[in-house]
Amino acid sequence: MKSEPFAFEVRGLRKDFGSLRAVDSLSFGVFPGEIFGFLGPNGAGKTTTIRMLTGLARPTGGRLFFFGEERTADVKAVQHLMGIVPDDNNLYPELTGRANLEFCGALYGMPRKERQERAEMLLERFGLAEAAGRLFGTYSKGMRRKLVLAAALMHRPPILFLDEPTTGIDVASARSIRQLLDDLRCEGTTIFLTTHYIEEAQRLCDRIAFIAEGRLVALDATATLLASAREEGAIDFVVEGEAFSLKEPLGRAFGGVTCRVEGDTVSVRSAEPLRLTPFLNFFRDRGIELREARREKPSLEEVFLRVTGKAPEKRAKEGGGRP
Numbered sequence: 001m002k003s004e005p006f007a008f009e010v011r012g013l014r015k016d017f018g019s020l021r022a023v024d025s026l027s028f029g030v031f032p033g034e035i036f037g038f039l040g041p042n043g044a045g046k047t048t049t050i051r052m053l054t055g056l057a058r059p060t061g062g063r064l065f066f067f068g069e070e071r072t073a074d075v076k077a078v079q080h081l082m083g084i085v086p087d088d089n090n091l092y093p094e095l096t097g098r099a100n101l102e103f104c105g106a107l108y109g110m111p112r113k114e115r116q117e118r119a120e121m122l123l124e125r126f127g128l129a130e131a132a133g134r135l136f137g138t139y140s141k142g143m144r145r146k147l148v149l150a151a152a153l154m155h156r157p158p159i160l161f162l163d164e165p166t167t168g169i170d171v172a173s174a175r176s177i178r179q180l181l182d183d184l185r186c187e188g189t190t191i192f193l194t195t196h197y198i199e200e201a202q203r204l205c206d207r208i209a210f211i212a213e214g215r216l217v218a219l220d221a222t223a224t225l226l227a228s229a230r231e232e233g234a235i236d237f238v239v240e241g242e243a244f245s246l247k248e249p250l251g252r253a254f255g256g257v258t259c260r261v262e263g264d265t266v267s268v269r270s271a272e273p274l275r276l277t278p279f280l281n282f283f284r285d286r287g288i289e290l291r292e293a294r295r296e297k298p299s300l301e302e303v304f305l306r307v308t309g310k311a312p313e314k315r316a317k318e319g320g321g322r323p
């Protein structure tokens with residue numbers, strides 16, 4: 001896979017906003033036809049990176065390549081190769097859903113008949129056919145998100161940039177968008193995706209990059225990221241009866257581990273590999289009946305927490321700047 005040329009690549013990418021370095025020495029490449037997840041806490045620099053990659057913001061430093069050619073100074077020249085779903089909705093509220101799509105098609109130079117047909121097909125595909133004649137401004141949040149995605153697909157771009165495409169939409173719509181992304185990948189589209197839904201990334205992405213404070217902190221195949229974390233040590237113990245009273249003594253007996261207790265289950269997590277025997281002795285010494293002990297596969301969420309030092313939940317913007 002490594003020998004293939006990248007669909008696009010960034011080298012030493014940097015963006016400063018005054019004294020704030022929002023993106024710092026970022027280097028990675030995205031292979032044609034993969035779904036590449038770009039994950040990080042709020043303010044990590046994801047949107048800023050997408051804006052540079054799509055020609056909406058100028059890098060302070062570094063280089064951008066598309067299909068092997070340097071485009072640092074003229075990203076706009078390759079914009080026709082991109083579909084862009086920004087984190088906000090970029091369509092016209094005073095136009096209908098259908099007119100918005102046809103307008104986007106016109107911008108990309110699609111002949112009238114083709115753009116009309118493509119618009120109808122996409123409206124149908126996103127369940128917006130009935131709302132096609134209504135103004136975009138009157139759409140619900142989820143409908144707006146879907147139309148923005150449809151607009152990005154009008155000109156059949158080989159590369160799709162998606163900045164939190166499923167944020168704020170209902171479960172069924174999110175599922176249909178994930179299905180669509182899967183289908184697009186099968187058709188060969190290269191997809192660059194940011195999301196705060198870690199399960200979405202785990203399910204969809206071939207590879208995942210984690211960024212924190214503008215820097216790349218991990219980049220690997222999703223399966224490899226999960227496998228590497230497996231060694232870290234995560235064991236769940238199910239005891240006879242209520243386990244809550246064990247939390248404190250466990251914490252005292254085993255330094256460096258975190259324990260979470262829920263009902264009859266004690267979840268022990270550690271950055272170091274955990275051996276089972278000391279825990280079995282701990283329970284035996286206290287006369288506690290153990291019903292089950294199972295090694296848990298850590299989730300991508302735990303990997304995220306470990307490499308970025310922050311929880312992946314959506315949090316309020318901090319109003320710019322970081323110390």
Ligand SMILES: Nc1ncnc2c1ncn2[C@@H]1O[C@H](COP(=O)(O)OP(=O)(O)OP(=O)(O)O)[C@@H](O)[C@H]1O
Pocket residue numbers: 017020022040041042043044045046047048049087317319320321322
């Ligand atoms: N136009 C701007 N002017 C000044 N600072 C900015 C600007 N755009 C972004 N920033 C700052 O750059 C940093 C990165 O922001 P960015 O929007 O790229 O983060 P993000 O990873 O997309 O976060 P989120 O998950 O909240 O969308 C933040 O500290 C932000 O305040």
Ligand SMILES: [Mg+2]
Pocket residue numbers: 046047048087163
């Ligand atoms: Mg963002």
